[in-house]
Amino acid sequence: MVLHQFTQALREFDNVLITDEKGCAIFYDLADLNILLEIGLTPDEFFQKTVTDSYQNLSTDTSTIFKVLQTGEPIIYFEQVLTTLNGFSYTSLSSTYPIIEGGAIIGAIEFSKHFYESKQIKYLDHFLGHKLYRDNHTNYRLEDLISVNAEMKAQTEKARRGAKKNSSILITGETGTGKDIIAQGIHNESERFTKPYIVLNCSTLTEDNIFSQLYGIEAEGKQGKLQEANGGTLLIDQLNMLDLSLQAKLLHAVDLKSLNGEPLDIRYITTVNEDLDKLLAEKKLREDLFYRLNVMQIDLPPLHMRKEDIPAILDSYIQFYNEHTIQKDVRYSEEVLQLFYEYHWPGNVRELKNALEAAYNNLTGQEILLEHIPERIVRTVQQKAQPSMPNIHSGHLRDLTEAYERLIIAEKLRETEGRLAETARRLGISRQLLKYKCLKYELL
Ligand SMILES: Nc1ncnc2c1ncn2[C@@H]1O[C@H](COP(=O)(O)OP(=O)(O)OP(=O)(O)O)[C@@H](O)[C@H]1O
Ligand SMILES: [Mg+2]
CATH class of the missing domain: 1.10.10 (Arc Repressor Mutant, subunit A)
Incomplete structure (x- = not known):
């Protein structure tokens, strides 16, 4: 295999597997190692086994790796259905090459791409994502935020500019509007992207655990979030869920310049999914904490205020699913688009994505029709359209x-x-x- 074939294969496929001459995995650059859990193996177990042991339907006769190891001939664009030990099946398209040194076959390298059934699309988010950023526990870059709306674009650009600086950023937006994408995107756009991105989930913090969450438990050798995030970014997620009584403790933590004699260098990004003015007016958010965390503010408008994003998001997700599922050329009917324009999307893009996933589950042909859309959405729109006057001549x-x-x-x-x-x-x-x-x- 020559260099240009290698680089082309890397572009064309999602995964790379390298085995030794016995067919034992020694390197598996899968887009997301979560698939191993689907296969029913921890990464450690996977690397001790031959590839045939990891799938129900692979033998030394049917495994592309084994054939290449036996014959020394590459197998290009081979398609087969693989069934994992857990009974999870997908179609794999692969190109496999022998690794030859001094005339002897010392291993094999397989490039592959997996195609799932449309019912499995909920796994796709986990399987793919950006390999480059896997090390820092993130999936998203700012480019992953799909929008054609001018305000969203302006907010994303603001995030891009802010990313380069080190100041604290506060992101507001209703649930499901993309705050996670923006926060991860800022980290990956910043000079800290090789450093950890750590999440502090405010909705799980209590009087009893806030201290150990922030500072760790020394006796158990457990690091706190401050230490974990040092050098990188700490996401203070859903600040509005943090009890007022705990906010002073958080303020104290974010003001620290050092911890146990070590200097602290953390970029803070905060998310809030309720109305900020209201939180401040109702004194549910301490002003001192708010000003400390809000040096730059990014506001993501709800989906019903940018309905032009609906087709853009649908098209982008459908294209992605078309590329990674067996079902090709899926499209949606005009009726579905009309319905989606009418609906108010309280769960924003997350709800839209879930509606699409539900439609894929119900899909029989290639076109998404009204009958495939969750009943709740159809009913809400229909009720909104025809508020029927009650008949006052009968009834209690x-x-x-x-x-x-x-x-x-x-x-x-x-x-x-x-x-x-x-x-x-x-x-x-x-x-x-x-x-x-x-x-x-x-x-x-
Ligand atoms: N503009 C967008 N383009 C593509 N995908 C999006 C967009 N906005 C949100 N999503 C998707 O919707 C889901 C929810 O987004 P995200 O987790 O960023 O929401 P959030 O604002 O953090 O919500 P919450 O307040 O509930 O935590 C994710 O799967 C995300 O990939
Ligand atoms: Mg979130």
Whole structure:
């Protein structure tokens, strides 16, 4: 195999496997080692076995690696279905070459690409991603944020500029708007990208564990997040979930310049998925902590404010799935796009992605139709379109009153494009009561 074949193979395929002359794996550059867990092996176990031991349906006669080791001839673009020890099947397209030294075959190198069934697309996120960044525990670069919206583009550019500096960045946006992508993207765009990217999840912090989470447990030799992130980035995720009483402790930690005699050099990125002004006004967020963490602010608009992103995101994901699943040329109908334009997407891009995944699970042909879309989304849009007036000539007072109440709430929700807090304000009721009524009347 000559150099240009090698570089072409690296471009064309996702994975590289190198074995010794006995067919034992000595190097496996899989896009994500999670597949090994699907196979039912830890990476250590995988490297002690021959490739035939890792799949139910591979023998020395059917394994491309073994054939190449026996014959010394390459096998180019060979397609076969592989079934892992756990019974997980996928189609593998591979090119396999012998490694020859001094006339003797000393091993084999196999480049492969895997094609999954459409029902398996939920695994694809794990399997792929950017190999380059696997070492620092991230998957995303800023380029992975798909958007044609001017505001989103401006915010991404702001993130790109901010990445080069070391100041703290606070990212706001409703759930599922891409805060993780931006945060990881900033780390990978910064000069710290070879250093760790560590996540401190505020929703799991309590009075009892915050200290050990931040500083570790010395007696157990367990490092805290500050030490782990030193030199790199610490993501303070979902700050709005952190109890007010714990915020002083976090502030103390982020202000530290050194820990146990070691200088601390950490870039802080914070995410918040609720309205900042409201959090500050209601005193749910300490101002001193907010100003410490918010040197630069990035605000990601919700998906219903940038509906032009819907086809862009759908097209991009479908193209990705078309490349990595057996099902090719999947497309969506105009009706589906119309429905998606009408829907308010409270779960933003995450919800859109999940709807697409559900559609793939229900798909029979190549076209995604209304019948493949989760019933809940279709129903919400239809109810929004036809708020039917209750017939006041029949029925009990209570039923009729409830029917009116449902109508009023549905109309207000439409006016506010589904924003619960704003709807509650306009109706003069609490958000909790509105939420309860929405659930009762199946308006969410
Ligand atoms: N603009 C986008 N382009 C492509 N994928 C996106 C985009 N925005 C979000 N996603 C995808 O949607 C999912 C949710 O995104 P992400 O985890 O970044 O949300 P988040 O803002 O951090 O939400 P939360 O507040 O719930 O943590 C991820 O799978 C992510 O890849
Ligand atoms: Mg997140």
